[in-house]
Amino acid sequence: MAVPKKKTSVSRKGMRRSHDAIKGTNPTECPNCGAPKLSHHVCGACGFYRGRQVFSKPVSETAQQTA
Ligand SMILES: [Zn+2]
Numbered sequence: 001m002a003v004p005k006k007k008t009s010v011s012r013k014g015m016r017r018s019h020d021a022i023k024g025t026n027p028t029e030c031p032n033c034g035a036p037k038l039s040h041h042v043c044g045a046c047g048f049y050r051g052r053q054v055f056s057k058p059v060s061e062t063a064q065q066t067a
Helices: 010-019 059-066
Strands: none
Touching: none
């Protein structure tokens, strides 16, 4: 088995891992209701995707939107 010649220092390890942090998501605005949603995902607020109702919400919330 190949063995590293020198011990990796804390500093070197930190430099290597400087790119490993998880970036936050980049939500876009739903074209139907304006709520923030992830691109290529169904809107969780109104259930629309690509201008089409994919799932329907509870009756009370649906009534508020149409009014
Ligand atoms: Zn929506």
